[in-house]
Amino acid sequence: MLNFKPFLLMLLIALMSGCSTLSTPIPAQQPSTLSQLQRTALLKKITHWQINGKIAFITPATKTEPVRKQSASLFWQVDEQNHQQQLNLTTFLGINVFSLKSEHGMHQIKVDGKTYQSHNLHTLIYGLSHYALPTNALGYWLKGLKLHASDQLQLDPTSQLPTQLISVTNGQVWHINYADYRLVNQLPLAHKLTISTTKLTIKLHIKQWLITP
Secondary structure (H helix, E strand, C coil): CCCHHHHHHHHHHHCCCCCCCCCEECCCCCCCCCCHHHHHHHHHCCCEEEEEEEEEEEECCCCCCCCEEEEEEEEEEEECCCCEEEEEEECCCCCEEEEEEEECCEEEEEECCEEEEECCHHHHHHHHHCCCCCCCCHHHHHHCCCCCCCCEEEECCCCCCEEEEEEEECCEEEEEEEEEEEEECCEEEEEEEEEEECCEEEEEEEEEEEEEC
16 A cells, blocks of 8 residues: 655655657766856756656654665656646556646646646645655756755766755755756756655656757
């Protein structure tokens, strides 16, 4: 039986279409043809995107609970300009266990056969899970972008691509690690991310990025 709260948290860490190209692996030591300023400017222009992949949620052991790990298939489609998104989590059998739809200022979550909705996504999520997670930051983090000017971004000395981002958000220190960069529409994007704070770790393996102008 799938546990609702872990899947909700997996959704949040992954939170916030048209044509695509085949992603091409980038050798770890290959210098980037883009400066960090050029890459950041191009990433900020990406407002319509979609990812498909796998996500795993891990909580450390406590005095009463062992280490817990759950995983799901992830589909997430976002239109940042119109503040619309659709996110689904499914089991390996293709059973939908969690869905989020946002449009026209309304956010709707379906889980365990029930539907919840609110104009405030942060409040809705906290009410369901009792976790204050950085929903506004996650779209930035997926692209390797800072949300706050105070965020610390570490770059590979050769490729000049982000290897780690450290952000203090919602009173917590978050570490985002990036790996497996591939070219998508000639832009290098990470396909493996680890997002962690003291009480949880999220591992995201993106199988496909889709970007539209």
